[in-house]
Amino acid sequence: MPKAYRYRLYPNAAQADLLNRHFGSVRYLYNWALAKKTQAYQTENKALSRYDIQRELPNLKGEQQWLKEINSQALQSALLNLDSAYTRFFREKKGFPRFKSKKDSRHSFQCPQNVKVDFSTSTIQLPKIGKVKAVLSREFVGTIKTVTVSKSATGKVFASVLVETTDVLPAKSAPNQALAVGIDVGLKDFATLSTGEAIANPRFLKKSLKKLRRLSRQHSKKQKGSSNRNKSRVRLARQHERVSNQRTDFLHKVSTRIVRENQTVCVESLNISGLLKNTKLSRAIADVSWGSFVSMLEYKCEWQGKNLVKIGRFEPSSKLCTCGTLNHALTLKDRVWTCSACGTTHNRDLLAANNIVRFAFQKQNLIGVDSPESALVETAVR
Ligand SMILES: [Zn+2]
Known part of the structure; x- marks a missing residue:
C-alpha cells in the first residue's frame, strides 16, 4: 500500500543554494517546454510529445551549462508534469497549463530515484544536493517510490516521500446501519453528526482567520514594490501557513475520532467547486475544508477497515421530513423547521445528518465503499 510521509528539511547554506537552483531550473525547463509545445502547435499545428522535447534536452544543456548541475531526473520529471497538465486540460477540461513564476507561492521538484532516508542520522540524501538534515518524525518500512521537495511561501523546505509500504489493509465488514454515523457539513458549525453532536469550528481558528483577513487588508494597501509591501507579504504568508496548519490539525483530530468510533461513516459528496462559484459562501466553505476532511475520512477508513459511504450531492437532506414530506420553502438561514x-x-x-445515513442505506448508493483511491494523502507532519 502506498503512503506519503512529509518531513521538514533543514539545509545548510550551500544546500539551500543548490535547492534554490533546482527549483529555478525545473521552473525554467517547464516554461521552456511549455513555450515550445505552444509554438509548435500554433505555427505548425503539430503536437510535440514528451519524447520530442526530451530529445532536445542535450542541446539545451549545451546552451545553458548551469542545467548540468541539476539532477537530470528532476528535469525529466518537470517534462512529465507538463505532460500531465496537458492531459488534464484535454481530458478533464481543466485550465490550460500556465507558465510558472518566481512569485508562485510554492516551488517544487521531484526526485524519482536515488533518495535515501536515514533515520539513524536524521538525514535525507538527495541527488546532487547531498545529505540534508531533516526532522524524521515518523518512520516507515518500505521502498521509496518518489520524493517531492517543495518550498513554501515562508521559505520552509519539505520532502514528501511516497513509500510503497508492506502494510496490508485490514478486512472490512459490510456496512451496518446501526453502527453508522452521518455527517452534515455546516457553515455555522463545522459539522453535525447523526448522534446529535455538533462540532464547532475551534475558537483559535476563528481568531487566526480574523487576523488573516486584517493582514490581507493591510497588505493590499501597501505600495507595490515597496519594502513595506514585501514585509507585509511575508507576514501574510506566515499567517496563511498558521491557519492552514491549525485547520489541518483540527481536521485530523476530528476525522481520526469519527473513524475510530464508528463502523460506517456516511457523507454527502458535495460539489465543492460548484459551490465555490457563489462568492458569498466560498470563504466559509473553503474555511471548513470539507474536501480535505472527506479525503482524510476516506483513507483513515481504509487503514482501519471501516466503511465510508458517499451519497449523491443533490439529495435534499435538510428538507426531507422522516414522514416523506419535502419542505421546498426551506432557506439557508432557517435553522429549525416544523413539518406541515x-x-x-x-x-x-x-x-x-440522519437523512444522510438513511439515504446511504436505503438507496444502497454505496459509491465509496470499495474505492481505496484515497490512500495517497499526506500525513500531517511539521
Ligand atoms: Zn413530517
Missing part, C-alpha cells in the same frame, strides 16, 4: 404534514420539529443540521 406531521408536525415534527426538526433541527435542520441534525435532520440532514
Whole structure:
C-alpha cells in the first residue's frame, strides 16, 4: 500500500543554494517546454510529445551549462508534469497549463530515484544536493517510490516521500446501519453528526482567520514594490501557513475520532467547486475544508477497515421530513423547521445528518465503499 510521509528539511547554506537552483531550473525547463509545445502547435499545428522535447534536452544543456548541475531526473520529471497538465486540460477540461513564476507561492521538484532516508542520522540524501538534515518524525518500512521537495511561501523546505509500504489493509465488514454515523457539513458549525453532536469550528481558528483577513487588508494597501509591501507579504504568508496548519490539525483530530468510533461513516459528496462559484459562501466553505476532511475520512477508513459511504450531492437532506414530506420553502438561514404534514420539529443540521445515513442505506448508493483511491494523502507532519 502506498503512503506519503512529509518531513521538514533543514539545509545548510550551500544546500539551500543548490535547492534554490533546482527549483529555478525545473521552473525554467517547464516554461521552456511549455513555450515550445505552444509554438509548435500554433505555427505548425503539430503536437510535440514528451519524447520530442526530451530529445532536445542535450542541446539545451549545451546552451545553458548551469542545467548540468541539476539532477537530470528532476528535469525529466518537470517534462512529465507538463505532460500531465496537458492531459488534464484535454481530458478533464481543466485550465490550460500556465507558465510558472518566481512569485508562485510554492516551488517544487521531484526526485524519482536515488533518495535515501536515514533515520539513524536524521538525514535525507538527495541527488546532487547531498545529505540534508531533516526532522524524521515518523518512520516507515518500505521502498521509496518518489520524493517531492517543495518550498513554501515562508521559505520552509519539505520532502514528501511516497513509500510503497508492506502494510496490508485490514478486512472490512459490510456496512451496518446501526453502527453508522452521518455527517452534515455546516457553515455555522463545522459539522453535525447523526448522534446529535455538533462540532464547532475551534475558537483559535476563528481568531487566526480574523487576523488573516486584517493582514490581507493591510497588505493590499501597501505600495507595490515597496519594502513595506514585501514585509507585509511575508507576514501574510506566515499567517496563511498558521491557519492552514491549525485547520489541518483540527481536521485530523476530528476525522481520526469519527473513524475510530464508528463502523460506517456516511457523507454527502458535495460539489465543492460548484459551490465555490457563489462568492458569498466560498470563504466559509473553503474555511471548513470539507474536501480535505472527506479525503482524510476516506483513507483513515481504509487503514482501519471501516466503511465510508458517499451519497449523491443533490439529495435534499435538510428538507426531507422522516414522514416523506419535502419542505421546498426551506432557506439557508432557517435553522429549525416544523413539518406541515406531521408536525415534527426538526433541527435542520441534525435532520440532514440522519437523512444522510438513511439515504446511504436505503438507496444502497454505496459509491465509496470499495474505492481505496484515497490512500495517497499526506500525513500531517511539521
Ligand atoms: Zn413530517
